[in-house]
Amino acid sequence: MGLELNAATISLLLLLASTATAATRVFDVRNYGAKPNFDITQAATKAWKDACAYPGSSKVVVPAATYRIGTVDFLGPCKGPIEFNVLGSIHSPGDPKYFKGDKWISFGRVDHLTVSGTGEFDGQGRTAWGRSGCSKTSYCIHLPISLRFDYVTNSIVRDITSYNSKQFHINVLGCQNLTFNHVTIKAPETSPNTDGIHIGRSTKINVINSKISTGDDCISLGDGSRDILIQGVNCGPGHGISIGSLGKYQNEQPVSGVRVIGCTLTNTMTGVRVKTWPDSSPGSASDMHFDNIIMNNVDNPILIDQGYCPWNQCKPQIPSKIKISNVSFKNIRGTSRTKEAVQIICSKALPCTNVEIRDIDLRYNGKDGPATSRCVHVNPLIGGHQNPPACTIKTITKA
Numbered sequence: 506m507g508l509e510l511n512a513a514t515i516s517l518l519l520l521l522a523s524t525a526t527a528a529t530r531v532f533d534v535r536n537y538g539a540k541p542n543f544d545i546t547q548a549a550t551k552a553w554k555d556a557c558a559y560p561g562s563s564k565v566v567v568p569a570a571t572y573r574i575g576t577v578d579f580l581g582p583c584k585g586p587i588e589f590n591v592l593g594s595i596h597s598p599g600d601p602k603y604f605k606g607d608k609w610i611s612f613g614r615v616d617h618l619t620v621s622g623t624g625e626f627d628g629q630g631r632t633a634w635g636r637s638g639c640s641k642t643s644y645c646i647h648l649p650i651s652l653r654f655d656y657v658t659n660s661i662v663r664d665i666t667s668y669n670s671k672q673f674h675i676n677v678l679g680c681q682n683l684t685f686n687h688v689t690i691k692a693p694e695t696s697p698n699t700d701g702i703h704i705g706r707s708t709k710i711n712v713i714n715s716k717i718s719t720g721d722d723c724i725s726l727g728d729g730s731r732d733i734l735i736q737g738v739n740c741g742p743g744h745g746i747s748i749g750s751l752g753k754y755q756n757e758q759p760v761s762g763v764r765v766i767g768c769t770l771t772n773t774m775t776g777v778r779v780k781t782w783p784d785s786s787p788g789s790a791s792d793m794h795f796d797n798i799i800m801n802n803v804d805n806p807i808l809i810d811q812g813y814c815p816w817n818q819c820k821p822q823i824p825s826k827i828k829i830s831n832v833s834f835k836n837i838r839g840t841s842r843t844k845e846a847v848q849i850i851c852s853k854a855l856p857c858t859n860v861e862i863r864d865i866d867l868r869y870n871g872k873d874g875p876a877t878s879r880c881v882h883v884n885p886l887i888g889g890h891q892n893p894p895a896c897t898i899k900t901i902t903k904a
């Protein structure tokens with residue numbers, strides 16, 4: 506029976522042709538010499554280069570096995586959408602002396618990047634945490650950040666795990682429209698400076714449905730963070746979800762548009778906070794909203810601290826010049842590990858404006874209870890249920 510080229514057959518052939526051109530080309534690191542338990546720095550770099558140069562959808566695959574990899578920069582621009590799919594466990598060099606710069610793996614200037622897979626990036630941090638110069642009081646400047654995203658746009662990071670980074674797990678700089686979905690971050694509570702995701706100078710960054718347990722902030726937002734959504738994140742142990750610290754450096758960009766929604770914090774050192782340095786350069790942080798958050802046994806669950814000055818690195822008597830405005834804390838409930846469950850401590854020079862506190866229920870079960878709240882240089886709009894009673898202690902003095 507001959508093939509009749511009727512309309513249905515022709516459209517089927519056209520469909521097959523179009524899916525063939527749309528098919529993703531796979532670049533498996535094994536085809537570039539990668540072998541389990543060996544170093545794949547070269548293999549992964551070559552696979553990325555070929556994938557990035559491929560004029561269509563491409564996918565670099567790291568199969569399910571353990572591999573070692575040194576410092577690598579996966580750079581764009583690429584000719585088409587590119588995926589980095591990790592099914593195995595990628596291990597960092599253990600010795601911190603190996604690292605010359607501040608990163609282990611970076612993705613830079615890529616558009617339409619997807620980092621995916623059920624695999625993990627293991628920073629082998631245990632070898633670094635105990636070292637001198639990496640205590641609680643000094644920044645581990647010479648230790649690498651596990652994953653850096655620099656100037657990455659319209660991209661997705663999903664399902665991967667970052668384990669035991671030496672310094673921050675993930676750093677986002679200069680990015681636009683980047684979503685972290687269902688990401689797991691894991692390091693011990695005692696590991697220093699292991700922030701989960703740090704975001705700075707970036708727009709439209711989403712962190713959703715993710716679980717972060719680490720030794721420092723679960724998520725921290727630096728200057729120039731705009732249009733940030735943090736939703737469905739489980740944080741703890743760790744230092745909570747933090748905006749700032751702001752104002753330490755000259756020419757910082759404003760923070761604006763941050764929504765933290767439907768998150769749970771458990772056994773964290775702080776809950777949701779905004780912190781700015783006293784004696785700071787001028788700046789602003791506005792339009793920040795915290796809604797529907799559960800606190801389980803959290804120290805300082807709600808905190809604005811415009812006198813943030815750890816280890817006496819500043820002149821605390823000179824007020825912060827960062828203007829904080831349009832902030833809301835709504836529907837925040839659970840247990841506080843500290844008596845002063847709500848602290849809104851604003852700058853004497855620039856009091857916070859348009860702050861709303863609504864439906865708070867934070868219980869404190871210590872002998873010196875019940876929970877209290879403190880408002881300094883702020884006159885918040887209060888609504889709904891309030892436990893502790895809003896602004897139990899209130900201080901407003903003329904600047």
Ligand SMILES: *[C@@H]1O[C@H](CO)[C@@H](O)[C@H](O)[C@H]1NC(C)=O
Pocket residue numbers: 617658659660661682
């Ligand atoms: C943001 O990035 C996602 C993922 O690549 C993409 O689907 C979406 O279209 C982008 N949004 C805009 C406004 O470009």
Ligand SMILES: *[C@@H]1O[C@H](CO)[C@@H](O)[C@H](O)[C@H]1NC(C)=O
Pocket residue numbers: 791792830831859
């Ligand atoms: C604060 O919110 C008000 C109204 O809700 C808006 O008009 C104003 O532009 C906002 N200011 C900032 C700095 O976001």
